[in-house]
Amino acid sequence: MESLLHDVVENILERLSVKSLLRFKAVSKQWNSTIESRYFQEKQLKHRQQSGDPDVLMVSVCPYDVRNPTIESLRTLQLGSSSTVKIPTPWEKENIWYLVSHSSCDGLVCLYHPHKSGYVVNPTTRWYRPLPLCGFQKLMNDLGDGYNKLGHKFFRLGFGKDKFTGTYKPVWLYNSLEIGLENATTCEVFDFSTNVWRYVTPAAPYRVFAYPEPVYLDGSLYWFTECEEPKVLSFDLHTETFQVVSKAPFDNVDPYNIFMCNLDNRLCVSEMKWPNQVIWSFNSGNKTWDKLCSIVLDVMFDSTKICAVSPLALFDGKKKKKSKLMFCGQFNLYRISLLCFFKI
Secondary structure (H helix, E strand, C coil): CHHHHHHHHHHHHCCCCHHHHHHHCCCCHHHHHHHHCHHHHHHHHHHHHHHCCCEEEEECCCCCCCCCCCCCCEEEEECCCCCEEEECCCCHHHCCCCEECCCCECCEEEEECCCCCEEEEECCCCEEEEECCCHHHHHHHHHCHHHHHCCCCCCCEEEEECCCCCCEEEEEEEECHHHCCCCCEEEEEEECCCCEEEEECCCCCCCECCCCCCEEECCEEEEEECCCCCEEEEEECCCCEEEEEEECCCCCCCHHHEEEEECCCCEEEEEEECCEEEEEEEECCCCEEEEEEEEECCCCCCHHHECCCEEEEEECCCCCCCCEEEEEEEECCCCEEEEEEEEC
């Protein structure tokens, strides 16, 4: 009977917010053990994902033309609310801007910096794990201003999870020839068990675009290849191998006008051709791209001040079919981001 009662309690607990669960860990050793278990955490996360629209995590970045900015590292915005909640972080006092990996994973996000240590963060529980410098960052630091003179771009950090072992993996994939390395690309993966970055060989068979963010979906990370006809390249986080998934539905592109994202657990790509930006969804069954929607941009933006907008999420928790797209547009001139919503 006691076991049955705890099963009932467990079903109630998985419907609570993380903030409440953190308080209830103090009720008993059994409750603490349940709440700390991976099995329960996966159930609670799944229930939260199915129960409504996602929260928005906002990361403060520093415009290069602003002197002595005051930076708030993290804030969350609940959809349907006009107010945000500040998340205090121990590194905020350093007043350093961080980039954020485009994909979150089980509520975790990865913050990183070109020249400094990064963090894997759980914004809800305030847990974080520092990341040491990888070889790519050390090389940039050693070269200093000479790095930019080589014409080598800054590549984005990917973050995802091995879906078989549950291991989280930050991944840095970058082109190598310009910086004196032998291979077309170099891949580094962070190992949480040893707290070191290690090289993966062979790395990607194709050079990749630096600007579009890598995207995580179902155990793999994805990049665009730097080709006249761009391909979508995947990296399996379990086997740590690369393969080409499909040709992208566009060619001869400006890398600042294309984007890749995970919308409702679907791999999506998009291209901006002013005044429209079309979003395609990948059909893994027949390896084709289905047109999801087309956003008319000139009703909201000036063509001279915007890169391709960033689709973030499909939502509308009250309906079976998610019919609203949330995206972010960034103004080049002012480096200001604007959250927008589009009905599809």
